[in-house]
Amino acid sequence: MRLLLTAFDPFGGDAINPALEAVRLVSEKIGRFDVIKLEVPTVFGKSIEAVATAIESTQPDVVLCIGQAGGRYEITPERVAINIDDARIADNEGNQPIDKKIFEDGENAYFTTLPIKAMVEAIRDANLPAAVSNSAGTFVCNHLMYGVLYTLAKKYPHIKGGFTHVPFIPEQVARRTPVAPYMALDDIRRGLEAAIAAIDKHFDGDIDVNGGKEF
Amino acid sequence: MRLLLTAFDPFGGDAINPALEAVRLVSEKIGRFDVIKLEVPTVFGKSIEAVATAIESTQPDVVLCIGQAGGRYEITPERVAINIDDARIADNEGNQPIDKKIFEDGENAYFTTLPIKAMVEAIRDANLPAAVSNSAGTFVCNHLMYGVLYTLAKKYPHIKGGFTHVPFIPEQVARRTPVAPYMALDDIRRGLEAAIAAIDKHFDGDIDVNGGKEF
Amino acid sequence: MRLLLTAFDPFGGDAINPALEAVRLVSEKIGRFDVIKLEVPTVFGKSIEAVATAIESTQPDVVLCIGQAGGRYEITPERVAINIDDARIADNEGNQPIDKKIFEDGENAYFTTLPIKAMVEAIRDANLPAAVSNSAGTFVCNHLMYGVLYTLAKKYPHIKGGFTHVPFIPEQVARRTPVAPYMALDDIRRGLEAAIAAIDKHFDGDIDVNGGKEF
Amino acid sequence: MRLLLTAFDPFGGDAINPALEAVRLVSEKIGRFDVIKLEVPTVFGKSIEAVATAIESTQPDVVLCIGQAGGRYEITPERVAINIDDARIADNEGNQPIDKKIFEDGENAYFTTLPIKAMVEAIRDANLPAAVSNSAGTFVCNHLMYGVLYTLAKKYPHIKGGFTHVPFIPEQVARRTPVAPYMALDDIRRGLEAAIAAIDKHFDGDIDVNGGKEF
Numbered sequence: 025m026r027l028l029l030t031a032f033d034p035f036g037g038d039a040i041n042p043a044l045e046a047v048r049l050v051s052e053k054i055g056r057f058d059v060i061k062l063e064v065p066t067v068f069g070k071s072i073e074a075v076a077t078a079i080e081s082t083q084p085d086v087v088l089c090i091g092q093a094g095g096r097y098e099i100t101p102e103r104v105a106i107n108i109d110d111a112r113i114a115d116n117e118g119n120q121p122i123d124k125k126i127f128e129d130g131e132n133a134y135f136t137t138l139p140i141k142a143m144v145e146a147i148r149d150a151n152l153p154a155a156v157s158n159s160a161g162t163f164v165c166n167h168l169m170y171g172v173l174y175t176l177a178k179k180y181p182h183i184k185g186g187f188t189h190v191p192f193i194p195e196q197v198a199r200r201t202p203v204a205p206y207m208a209l210d211d212i213r214r215g216l217e218a219a220i221a222a223i224d225k226h227f228d229g230d231i232d233v234n235g236g237k238e239f
Numbered sequence: 240m241r242l243l244l245t246a247f248d249p250f251g252g253d254a255i256n257p258a259l260e261a262v263r264l265v266s267e268k269i270g271r272f273d274v275i276k277l278e279v280p281t282v283f284g285k286s287i288e289a290v291a292t293a294i295e296s297t298q299p300d301v302v303l304c305i306g307q308a309g310g311r312y313e314i315t316p317e318r319v320a321i322n323i324d325d326a327r328i329a330d331n332e333g334n335q336p337i338d339k340k341i342f343e344d345g346e347n348a349y350f351t352t353l354p355i356k357a358m359v360e361a362i363r364d365a366n367l368p369a370a371v372s373n374s375a376g377t378f379v380c381n382h383l384m385y386g387v388l389y390t391l392a393k394k395y396p397h398i399k400g401g402f403t404h405v406p407f408i409p410e411q412v413a414r415r416t417p418v419a420p421y422m423a424l425d426d427i428r429r430g431l432e433a434a435i436a437a438i439d440k441h442f443d444g445d446i447d448v449n450g451g452k453e454f
Numbered sequence: 455m456r457l458l459l460t461a462f463d464p465f466g467g468d469a470i471n472p473a474l475e476a477v478r479l480v481s482e483k484i485g486r487f488d489v490i491k492l493e494v495p496t497v498f499g500k501s502i503e504a505v506a507t508a509i510e511s512t513q514p515d516v517v518l519c520i521g522q523a524g525g526r527y528e529i530t531p532e533r534v535a536i537n538i539d540d541a542r543i544a545d546n547e548g549n550q551p552i553d554k555k556i557f558e559d560g561e562n563a564y565f566t567t568l569p570i571k572a573m574v575e576a577i578r579d580a581n582l583p584a585a586v587s588n589s590a591g592t593f594v595c596n597h598l599m600y601g602v603l604y605t606l607a608k609k610y611p612h613i614k615g616g617f618t619h620v621p622f623i624p625e626q627v628a629r630r631t632p633v634a635p636y637m638a639l640d641d642i643r644r645g646l647e648a649a650i651a652a653i654d655k656h657f658d659g660d661i662d663v664n665g666g667k668e669f
Numbered sequence: 670m671r672l673l674l675t676a677f678d679p680f681g682g683d684a685i686n687p688a689l690e691a692v693r694l695v696s697e698k699i700g701r702f703d704v705i706k707l708e709v710p711t712v713f714g715k716s717i718e719a720v721a722t723a724i725e726s727t728q729p730d731v732v733l734c735i736g737q738a739g740g741r742y743e744i745t746p747e748r749v750a751i752n753i754d755d756a757r758i759a760d761n762e763g764n765q766p767i768d769k770k771i772f773e774d775g776e777n778a779y780f781t782t783l784p785i786k787a788m789v790e791a792i793r794d795a796n797l798p799a800a801v802s803n804s805a806g807t808f809v810c811n812h813l814m815y816g817v818l819y820t821l822a823k824k825y826p827h828i829k830g831g832f833t834h835v836p837f838i839p840e841q842v843a844r845r846t847p848v849a850p851y852m853a854l855d856d857i858r859r860g861l862e863a864a865i866a867a868i869d870k871h872f873d874g875d876i877d878v879n880g881g882k883e884f
Contacts, residue, residue: 036453093454097848105320106348110451122449123356133321142336149322151840153848158321159374189454195796196855202632203742203798206743207430209855221384234337236325236377238251238405239308277497304507364626368633410581418527418583423638426624466883506830523884536749536778540881552879553786563751563778571768588751589804589884592881619884664767666807668681669738669834 027057027220028084030075032091032164035066035116042193043090046212053195054217060084066116066164069108072171074128079172079180080081086184086223087172088138090216091165093157093189094196097121099147099203099215100157101140102187105170134173139222139230146222147215150172152207154215160187169204182229184228188219240274241274242435243299247306249377250281250331252300256350257408258305261427265290268431275299281331281379284325287341287386292388296393301399301438302387303353305431306380308404310371312420314362314430315372316355316403320349320385325377341385353401353438354445361437362430366420369430371450378385403434415416457487457586457650458514461507462521462594465496465546472623473520476642484561484647487655496546496594498539502601503557509602509610516614516653518568519604520646521595522617523587524626528576529577529634531570531586532617535600542573542594556600564603567649568616569660576647576652582637585644587664590617618649672702672865673729675720677736677809680711680761688735691857699862700869702826705729711761711786711809713754716854717771717822724817731829732817733783735861738802738808738834742764742850744792744860745802746785749831752814755807771815779818779846783831783868784875791867792860797852799860801880829872833864835859 031047032162034040044063052059062078066073066158093100107130108123140156147154160166176185192206206217246262249255259278265275277293279286294302308315316448322345324336355371362369384402391400407421422430461477464470474493482489492508494501510518523530537560539551570586577584590596599617606615621638635647676692679685689708697704707723709716724732738745754766754777772841785801792799814832821830835853852860 063360071338091454096454097431097842097850099365103323103377104348106319106350108318108350108451110371110449111451112449112451122447131347132350133273134322135318135347136319147420148843151843153839153843153845153851155848156325158377158454159454161451161454162318163393163453165454194798196791197742198796198798200798203800204316205850206798207744207839207851208856211853226695228339232337233337234325234327236323236327236337237374238378239306239311239374239378312627312635332615363628366628368624368630368636369627370633409583412527413578413581413583415583420527420586420635421583421637422624423641426638458823514827521760521884526884533753533807534751534778536780536882538748538780540801540879542879542881542883550879552877552881561777563749563776565751565777586755587884588807589882590882591884592766593883595884626733637760661769662767664755664765665758666753666767667759667804668757668805668808669736669741669802669806 025056025150026060026061026082027076027086027088028082028086029059030089032064032066033207037114038196039091041157042102042209042212043092043190045209046190046216047090050215052127053218055178057220058238060070067175068115068119068164068167071164074213075168076175082144084183089168089172089187091189092218094192096189096191100155102141102157102160102169104133104135105160105166105173106210107170108162109167115164125173126167130174136186137184139226140234141233142222142231143154143219144235146218150214150218152211152215157189158237161200171180181237241275241297241299243275243293243300243418244296245277245279245304247279247281251328252298253411255426256307257424258307258405259318260424261405261431264428265431269435272435276284281378283334283336283382286379290383290387291390297432299398303400304383304387304402306404309407310419311404312373313368313370313404315370315404316358317351317384317404318355319348319350319373320375320381320388322385323377324382330379330441341382342389345389349385351401352399354441356450357441357446358434358436359450360411361433363449364427365433367426367430367454395427401450455575456490456512456514457516457518458490458492458508460492460494460519462494462496466543468626472617472642473522473620475639476620476646478550478627479643480646484650487650488489489656497600498549498551498597501594501598504645505551505598505602506605514526514613519602519617521619525634526619526621528585529581530619531573531587532587532590533570534563534588534598535566535590535596535603537600538592539597545594557604560604561621563599564607567614567665569656570663571663572652572656572661573649574665576648580644580648582641582645585651587619588667671705671727671729671819672733673705673723673727674730675707675709677709677711681758686737687854687857688737690854691835691861692735694858694861694884695861699865702865702869713760713764713766713809713812716809716813720817721857729828734737734813734817734832736834739837740849741749741834741836743800743836745800746780746815747802747805748778748785748787749778750805750811750818752815753786753807756810759881760809762877770817772813775819779815781831782829784856784871784882786818786878787867787871787876788864791863795859795863797860802834803882869871
């Protein structure tokens with residue numbers, strides 16, 4: 025079995041992207057999965073195209089995209105992607121869409137088909153904070169998650185897909201004012217490997233535990 | 240024109256709900272709107288039924304539901320509701336659904352039809368913090384927002400609908416450990432009145448400003 | 455009896471200082487106190503001189519200085535001032551001392567002589583968040599608190615003195631990114647009046663409740 | 670040269686204390702220092718006695734005490750200890766003093782004699798967040814820091830002393846609600862070793878950079 029693991033390049037003025045740094049360190053064999061890695065440009069449109077091309081060429085069983093959520097404490101598997109681009113900052117090619125649909129013929133939202141509750145539990149079992157997130161934002165992360173789930177729904181309904189956000193790493197905040205939450209790079213790697221192992225173990229269905237939020 | 244303004248009763252161990260307290264203080268005439276107020280039980284299912292019944296009987300032009308988001312700093316008009324109930328805590332009748340669809344025949348998500356960017360700007364113009372939110376959570380607030388937008392989409396496509404979260408008020412946090420963000424009750428009232436005035440002013444379409452988040 | 459109530463002018467790029475705005479609104483008669491108000495420049499040295507001059511001319515029973523602590527949630531009576539100036543930003547005349555003693559012949563620190571526990575309780579009884587603070591920082595606020603307590607210890611041991619920090623007001627954060635805690639201006643006024651009433655009521659000694667922090 | 674490095678045992682309901690875990694991992698030879706380690710009970714009085722006894726027996730050149738500050742993001746060398754015990758929670762033997770002086774014949778406060786600015790810079794150079802702290806609280810951490818600096822001032826003025834707080838480690842917050850800041854245990858070890866190396870390098874005086882706070 026194959027798992028396509030993607031990560032964005034740096035954006036928003038940061039010199040590094042912890043998602044990309046961590047993905048580079050992730051083991052290439054986890055459970056039944058051969059892990060295939062892909063760097064993705066932080067650009068509206070092109071990011072989806074890059075992953076769609078890789079899906080076509082690698083025919084994976086799972087697509088898991090990783091992005092940075094600077095400000096979050098936990099590794100956060102995302103529950104849902106919504107059909108909207110609304111950019112507070114420009115992407116890496118200067119695009120800054122406001123309230124544009126990603127695909128005119130897409131659903132309002134797509135739910136991940138990954139076992140996010142099991143992923144969260146596995147990360148916590150690795151002694152790292154994790155939580156289900158109910159919003160991937162409205163920038164390129166949500167855009168890519170939506171585009172992947174749209175692509176899978178339309179063309180590859182047998183392939184599972186999802187997105188996970190990771191925190192800053194310490195070197196990004198060592199001199200930042202104000203400081204922000206962070207997680208050690210090696211812990212992010214461990215957390216992602218635990219999450220991928222959980223996808224393997226719970227490939228046929230998620231565990232039945234609550235993981236919601238009041239708001 | 241009529242605007243149906245709803246608010247939940249207290250939940251989660253709190254003795255008061257600032258949404259309800261503020262709604263009681265909101266003016267009954269704002270712009271072209273006669274404001275019709277409704278208290279809604281913080282209960283899965285029954286909350287939707289209560290508002291659906293009121294829509295039927297009052298035939299409003301707008302439905303705006305208000306809920307508490309204890310922990311947020313800003314008044315936050317919600318962008319989208321998703322078709323899922325996932326309760327971390329029990330509702331006021333002990334229901335605690337996990338990953339259940341709200342309506343089997345509903346869309347994965349519904350976007351608000353209110354001018355949320357204009358609402359945010361109007362609240363800020365009233366010197367109060369506001370922000371678009373991209374998640375109403377997975378508890379009764381999202382449940383009601385989804386149920387209202389589902390009901391409007393199915394039966395009353397000419398009626399606009401949406402949801403806005405408000406912070407704690409000071410008396411809820413005066414002795415809370417740890418403390419949490421709060422807004423004065425009268426400021427919440429002012430913010431809601433400014434938001435409703437913006438719905439009136441921008442009834443035919445939202446303003447074109449970005450209001451997104453990276454994650 | 456007379457209470458000298460001081461507040462700084464705006465600093466650090468802010469157009470207003472909530473301490474000054476609130477002090478202007480505070481009642482001029484609270485309990486036994488006639489409240490005498492003084493605006494103080496946010497300048498090392500000159501701030502102490504201004505208050506020392508006012509102490510000399512008004513011969514108050516109590517000196518209470520108010521400053522802004524943008525980022526705090528609570529109204530925070532300060533416990534102690536330390537004999538150090540260490541400025542991360544420049545004061546309003548460009549001074550930016552590093553690790554300089556305020557008075558060579560002063561104690562390492564002076565404890566407030568105001569009933570700060572009773573002040574905190576009184577503010578909470580007014581349904582507003584309050585807490586004892588164990589650090590007034592190392593900028594002009596600590597500088598003035600230290601200078602006042604030094605002056606009182608050296609020349610006027612019968613006069614009580616202290617310092618209280620107040621949060622931002624909403625208009626300062628309505629468009630700030632990231633947002634920060636705030637308190638309504640009228641609530642700050644109410645909190646300060648409650649604190650002053652507590653100084654009157656507990657003039658002869660503080661209440662015996664814990665109010666410390668682990669760190 | 671010898672550096673006495675102390676850490677508290679767990680307290681406040683936590684099963685582990687990251688200060689103790691990290692101290693156990695710190696190298697026993699850093700620069701010119703032989704590092705002598707000591708576990709200290711989280712108890713008023715006994716903690717000071719334990720360290721005073723170790724100072725007597727080991728005759729170190731430096732005493733550096735480490736404690737947990739759960740909630741802080743950074744490793745925080747402390748600037749000052751104040752002559753007060755005010756316990757919000759009980760220590761490990763049930764003591765909960767309120768507003769008691771630590772030593773009747775002590776100064777109001779003692780400033781650390783360690784080069785805290787250089788320690789902060791060294792930790793940041795190790796790509797980890799660090800900051801000078803102006804309050805060690807009013808619980809056993811401040812108590813011990815005060816007691817050590819009092820002891821050194823009275824009996825061993827040639828020995829330097831200070832205190833540094835460290836964050837939670839991930840396993841303490843993996844299932845905590847709400848989550849809190851944390852730092853990887855090995856990063857805390859690295860940070861402490863960098864700080865100790867800075868004490869060695871700047872033994873004769875701190876660097877001249879600002880490190881203060883407005884409040």
